[in-house]
Amino acid sequence: MNLFENPILRIKEFIGVGGPVVALLLCLSVIALAVILYKAWQFSALRVGKGQRTLAVLADKQDIARGHAVEKLGGMSGYSARMATYAIGLKQAEDNQTYKRSDIEEALALAAATQIKSLQSGFRALDSIAQIAPLIGLFGTVLGMITAFQALQQSGTSVDPSVLAGGIWVALLTTAVGLAVAMPTSIALTYFESRVEDHRLALEQIIAAILSPVASGAGRNSTPITVPQTQQAVHAH
Known part of the structure; x- marks a missing residue:
């Protein structure tokens, strides 16, 4: 029997071997997967980090002045187009x-x-799971090793190496599961953070492209608008 023949039964067996620590890690993996799928859909729907089309529309300053850019932006979706329309207004x-x-x-x-x-x-949730999953796995391993050595002590002189080895691999299973949950979560978080940084840069370019004609035409000094960091880096590893 493989995992695909009866996945529910195999998951129950897996939890039975790993205990409540593995069950907790599986719950965290489900939460992480749900957040990742939602963020992937959100970033795709809002075209996050893809402001090239918006910047291309704003390249013609005369279109901005005549309001033609707003008509072009009206047929575009995404956060960049919304910001450009708002800035033009x-x-x-x-x-x-x-x-x-x-x-x-x-x-x-x-x-x-x-x-x-x-x-x-959702970034804090992903960051928390990426950081805490290996620690939970290590905690399960420590508990498993304690149990294995207790069994070794109780066996006295008649030590069965297979029993000890079996207890050790079961204990190490929780660490492996914890790492398996943390690594893809950390990779996904890094990818999402890079997309947000690309979007922040696109917003700054869009705002500068729209407001610079105003500053130069009026003969006033202007300082570029820097999109503020609304949250410090949550992914420090």
Whole structure:
């Protein structure tokens, strides 16, 4: 019998061998998988880190001034296009002297920070699982080794090496499961973080492309808007 013939039975047998520690690690793996699948869908739907099309639309300054860029952006999906449309609206409001430049920069920084914060949701859960899964596995191994050596002590002089070896491999099983859960979770988290950094850079380029004509046309000094770090790096390993 292999895993695919009766997966539920095999999982029960696996938990029976590894004990509650393996059961806990399997629960963490299910949570991590659910978060990873959700983030993958979210990043794909919002086109995170793919702002090249938006920047291409904004390359023509005359289109921005005439409002043609908004029409083109209306047919595009994703966070980058939304930010560009919002920034163009604020730029037009500044041209009409409805808002001050400082208010526009503050509004754009807040909008960008909100986007980044939304994209980083779930990162702490993945980071926690990546860090705690090996520790839980090691804890299970320590408990298993204690049990194995207790059995060795009770056996006295009639020591059966196969019994000791069996107890040791069962104890090491929890560490292996913990690492198996932590490694793909850590890789997925690193990938998502890199996509968020790409999106942050795209937002800064979009905002600069829209606001720079305003600053140069009005003859005012302008400082580039830096998208704030809404969360410190959660993946430090």
